[in-house]
Amino acid sequence: MTTAQGSGQRALPPHPSFLWRNPDPRNSYDVVIVGGGGHGLATAYYLAKVHGITNVAVLERGWLAGGNMARNTTIIRSNYLWDESAAIYEKSLKLWEGLEDELGYDIFFSQRGVLNLAHTLQDQRDSVRRVEANRLNGVDAEYISPEQVKEVCPIINISQDIRYPVMGATYQPRAGIAKHDWVAWGYARRASELGVDLIQNCEVTGFDMDGDRVVGVRTTRGNIKAGRVALAAAGHTSTLTELAGFRVPIQSHPLQALVSELHEMIHPTVVMSNHVHVYVSQAHKGELVMGAGVDSYNGYGQRGSFHVIEHQMSAAVELFPAFSRAHLLRTWGGIVDVTLDASPIMGLTPVDGMYVDCGWGTGGFKAVPGAGFAFAHTIANNEPHELNRPYSLERFVTGELIDEHGAAAVAH
Amino acid sequence: MLMIECPHCGVRPEGEFTYGGQAHVPYPEDPQALTDEEWAQYLFYRDNPKGTFRERWVHSAGCRKWFNAIRDTRTYDITSTYLGAAPAEANSTQGAQ
Numbered sequence: 033m034t035t036a037q038g039s040g041q042r043a044l045p046p047h048p049s050f051l052w053r054n055p056d057p058r059n060s061y062d063v064v065i066v067g068g069g070g071h072g073l074a075t076a077y078y079l080a081k082v083h084g085i086t087n088v089a090v091l092e093r094g095w096l097a098g099g100n101m102a103r104n105t106t107i108i109r110s111n112y113l114w115d116e117s118a119a120i121y122e123k124s125l126k127l128w129e130g131l132e133d134e135l136g137y138d139i140f141f142s143q144r145g146v147l148n149l150a151h152t153l154q155d156q157r158d159s160v161r162r163v164e165a166n167r168l169n170g171v172d173a174e175y176i177s178p179e180q181v182k183e184v185c186p187i188i189n190i191s192q193d194i195r196y197p198v199m200g201a202t203y204q205p206r207a208g209i210a211k212h213d214w215v216a217w218g219y220a221r222r223a224s225e226l227g228v229d230l231i232q233n234c235e236v237t238g239f240d241m242d243g244d245r246v247v248g249v250r251t252t253r254g255n256i257k258a259g260r261v262a263l264a265a266a267g268h269t270s271t272l273t274e275l276a277g278f279r280v281p282i283q284s285h286p287l288q289a290l291v292s293e294l295h296e297m298i299h300p301t302v303v304m305s306n307h308v309h310v311y312v313s314q315a316h317k318g319e320l321v322m323g324a325g326v327d328s329y330n331g332y333g334q335r336g337s338f339h340v341i342e343h344q345m346s347a348a349v350e351l352f353p354a355f356s357r358a359h360l361l362r363t364w365g366g367i368v369d370v371t372l373d374a375s376p377i378m379g380l381t382p383v384d385g386m387y388v389d390c391g392w393g394t395g396g397f398k399a400v401p402g403a404g405f406a407f408a409h410t411i412a413n414n415e416p417h418e419l420n421r422p423y424s425l426e427r428f429v430t431g432e433l434i435d436e437h438g439a440a441a442v443a444h
Numbered sequence: 445m446l447m448i449e450c451p452h453c454g455v456r457p458e459g460e461f462t463y464g465g466q467a468h469v470p471y472p473e474d475p476q477a478l479t480d481e482e483w484a485q486y487l488f489y490r491d492n493p494k495g496t497f498r499e500r501w502v503h504s505a506g507c508r509k510w511f512n513a514i515r516d517t518r519t520y521d522i523t524s525t526y527l528g529a530a531p532a533e534a535n536s537t538q539g540a541q
Contacts, residue, residue, distance in 0.1 A: 268494070270492035270493075270494075271494050279489050281484075281488040281489045281490075282492060283465070283490060283492050284492055284494075284517070328462070328463035329446075329463045329499070329515070329517075329520075330465075330492060330497060330499070330517050331517050331518075331520060332494045332517050332518050333517070333518055333519065333520055337445045337446060337458055338445050339445050339457075339458065339459050372487075372488050428484045428487075428488045428489075429480045429481050429484040430480070
């Protein structure tokens with residue numbers, strides 16, 4: 033197991049203003065990607081790198097990677113239950129493992145492992161089942177005892193005298209974290225070098241259609257003709273598909289996270305607990321980074337209710353008594369796009385030439401490389417990659433759902 | 445935390461309530477007659493507007509009765525809560541910016 037301990041202070045990358053061009057939009061592109069977050073940027077990169085499609089624009093309503101890409105808790109893992117999920121998340125993890133070389137950019141990818149705690153008998157059974165499923169799919173996983181949990185993460189409280197004692201955990205040693213901003217910047221820089229136009233402050237306000245086919249996008253920076261249009265807008269996907277005349281089965285919810293002030297390195301891994309709704313790691317600078325469950329109500333406000341944070345903090349303090357001395361520095365919210373089977377939607381749409389990548393809910397960051405890779409293939413070939421074929425919109429009609437509520441970790 | 449006015453109990457903190465999603469989604473009159481596509485729409489598809497939303501809440505730690513609310517999903521402001529059918533101003537703000 034590698035830890036951040038001893039890694040010391042590392043140099044900051046060049047200022048992001050100079051990592052990519054900031055062109056005005058041209059009047060026509062082969063592919064227009066709506067959404068300049070992790071998924072949109074990775075999709076643009078793989079379109080250019082793998083498929084040679086470089087006449088591409090990424091349109092971002094705000095600033096690059098300022099939505100969920102700036103708001104997540106950066107956890108990367110592939111220990112999902114079902115074959116379809118293991119395939120795409122494990123592909124993503126393998127891409128993460130080579131990403132610093134691929135992008136020629138430091139992203140602080142740190143494979144410090146993830147513990148998913150079990151607090152009930154049912155948690156234990158589900159965890160063991162998931163570990164066995166992971167192994168069959170070539171995903172590194174083991175089920176460990178509370179004492180082994182304590183060895184991996186010495187600050188955790190494994191006393192039986194708490195409300196939900198730790199009864200065991202799944203452990204994926206290859207899981208970890210990365211520096212989210214730098215991941216976005218790394219993809220943006222390479223995409224821009226390959227010819228992709230990254231256009232910020234450019235909100236899509238409508239689509240131009242020719243029959244059933246999309247032929248252009250209307251934006252706050254003018255109309256742009258488009259051969260193909262790819263939506264990668266996470267929590268705002270519904271607002272775009274309404275403009276295009278179809279619906280997606282997602283609900284947008286606020287999801288909150290928070291950080292403490294900087295501390296010495298005390299937390300060597302990533303700990304997640306479905307049952308008590310907290311997940312925590314320690315960033316390279318030293319902040320404790322914690323996430324909560326989603327707020328129950330639909331919302332686009334990029335903030336949530338305080339009682340959700342209170343619930344999360346009470347769980348965190350019981351599991352990590354040392355945290356009771358830490359101070360909260362910042363809280364924030366993002367808007368996550370939740371599906372009813374806790375699995376993403378990626379593929380073709382009822383509109384010819386339009387593709388959608390959404391529904392990643394609370395876990396989209398880890399999927400950035402894998403989703404970008406598969407979505408680029410889908411756009412380039414007008415048909416899904418094998419990795420995302422199961423994630424079509426049609427599954428809600430056929431009933432071939434991919435129920436990942438257990439492994440999706442956060443309350444969906 | 446939202447402050448929500450239960451039509452029966454008055455204004456109470458959000459923690460006493462449970463969310464129920466979009467309001468006024470009737471069970472199909474003849475489910476057997478639906479196509480797979482129509483059944484999928486009923487089961488999985490709900491409005492997801494950025495703007496005014498009519499939604500259900502239940503006062504689970506109070507009177508335990510269901511009611512409806514009109515809430516803005518951008519500001520989270522609840523403009524009214526009511527029982528039964530939707531008030532006259534129809535639920536027509538889907539996709540409102």
